[in-house]
């Protein structure tokens with residue numbers, strides 16, 4: 284394509300419209316448009332839109348596929364995801380997973396953070412690695428994620444609208460509402 | 476159209492390609508014309524307007540190629556967002572702080588040079604912009620100036636009319652005026668809203684405003700009513716959602732009437748007239764006049780045969796009137812197939828990024844990249860419920876299309892309205908942060 288473009292330039296074949304010679308959208312072009320809601324390069328200014336920066340690539344691709352199929356409930360992402368192909372999802376996953384971690388300074392309850400910190404070790408750390416900073420495979424990064432978002436998603440899990448991974452459900456089920464809220468305060472507070 | 480070499484270079488812009496800059500003889504411009512604000516040393520993009528489109532275009536040009544100098548010209552030191560101004564008008568929020576940004580961090584973070592001045596002329600041949608602070612030379616110009624009003628289509632409308640019948644379609648003093656009029660209106664009064672034929676800025680905006688004003692009246696002036704006069708024959712945006720909201724929440728104090736185009740105002744008599752056959756009297760009249768691209772682009776000859784909107788290329792947003800000038804945001808007439816991208820803040824944001832990418836590519840002699848963009852508009856129905864319209868856009872055969880089988884409006888059962896209300900507030904915060912950092 285690059286060759287064609289240069290050739291077009293050289294031949295002076297360029298009319299006022301440049302659309303005829305354009306290359307397909309790059310990963311950047313596809314992903315820039317998400318920033319109006321998720322923040323520049325996926326670093327959300329909050330208070331509820333989730334950050335995508337440094338998210339695990341697989342987690343993003345998985346989320347987009349599930350939004351598209353309707354398996355994962357959403358307010359708006361399902362309608363948007365239907366406008367993209369698997370190759371686009373791959374491009375988005377590549378783009379956002381390469382952005383640097385977006386630390387947030389949120390209003391969290393200190394007592395809940397301390398309680399959550401104790402609870403996560405035994406219950407969540409097997410998958411949500413390194414205080415939720417490390418998103419491995421399909422497990423999303425949770426450190427510094429916006430608390431309101433985490434709470435809204437936990438509500439969807441608890442109501443059965445969003446399906447929990449089985450092994451996660453085993454850990455989540457025995458915990459009280461207060462325990463879970465403490466865990467979310469903890470993850471939201473991790474910012475280094 | 477055959478192009479000789481000089482025309483060809485004119486079309487591309489003198490610094491459009493590294494290779495071409497050489498053959499064009501790279502004239503030195505540093506000598507500077509009288510009144511030049513800052514001499515151009517390297518390659519320069521000038522951006523006119525620091526609103527939803529312009530601020531993002533300036534930022535992304537710098538993010539994508541920091542060797543290009545970017546100068547942004549904006550008349551105001553602070554920008555006040557129209558999105559969410561309806562909350563303020565309806566007394567749900569008490570001030571406009573959350574709507575107001577400045578450019579200090581944006582300029583510092585990205586090395587954007589700010590010029591706070593009024594642009595009075597664009598000279599496409601000389602590639603200069605004339606401002607109240609002096610002139611600026613550019614290699615490529617990006618213009619995102621928003622809208623002005625076609626008040627000449629309303630008989631009796633003069634420069635003072637908006638002081639009595641506010642439009643509040645540009646946020647700031649106008650929003651405060653409408654808010655104050657609503658608050659000082661006696662209970663039992665009638666509010667008239669009048670909205671123009673499409674296309675106009677923010678298709679769902681008048682309907683959102685009608686919901687929020689009706690909400691205000693219901694709570695604070697229960698004997699009052701609101702009448703929305705729509706010049707369009709029917710609701711043009713999110714129809715099932717707004718009609719449901721009106722009939723569910725506001726059936727006692729709100730009336731929608733389609734095909735009522737206001738053609739005349741009677742300021743002294745506090746009324747508006749529809750084609751001289753029917754008058755509507757109001758204690759408060761919110762008259763939103765028909766619109767066109769902002770005055771500066773009309774004066775610069777960037778508007779099309781309709782004399783209203785600026786035709787552009789669907790990929791680079793380059794004007795089809797003047798090469799080297801790109802127009803984005805509300806001011807554009809986009810080549811479209813199917814329903815066009817709405818004139819919204821989100822659209823302007825998305826277009827700014829595509830435009831920035833392609834301006835950078837053109838200046839570096841690289842092939843342009845096709846459009847991929849999103850528009851989402853949230854609209855509030857009251858103080859705790861919102862709905863949205865969302866679409867993904869792409870280019871097909873030189874035209875912008877909404878990707879088939881995607882997008883659409885929120886579910887009509889209102890099952891998501893509370894969650895969307897929460898996310899909508901976060902949208903505003905994110906998009907304004909994007910524009911100001």
Ligand SMILES: Cc1cc2nc3c(=O)[nH]c(=O)nc-3n(C[C@H](O)[C@H](O)[C@H](O)COP(=O)(O)OP(=O)(O)OC[C@H]3O[C@@H](n4cnc5c(N)ncnc54)[C@H](O)[C@@H]3O)c2cc1C
Nearest residue numbers: 524526527528550557558594620621677804805819820821
């Ligand atoms: C009530 C209301 C609610 C809305 N709600 C939403 C919403 O929820 N979501 C959404 O996406 N959109 C919404 N919009 C639409 C949105 O405000 C516009 O689509 C958006 O502002 C367009 O961006 P723009 O860059 O084209 O113009 P603007 O944002 O208006 O920016 C133009 C800038 O150019 C400057 N300028 C113009 N001429 C000159 C000159 N000659 N010299 C110097 N500076 C100049 C102006 O000062 C201004 O800062 C709403 C609009 C209204 C009125």
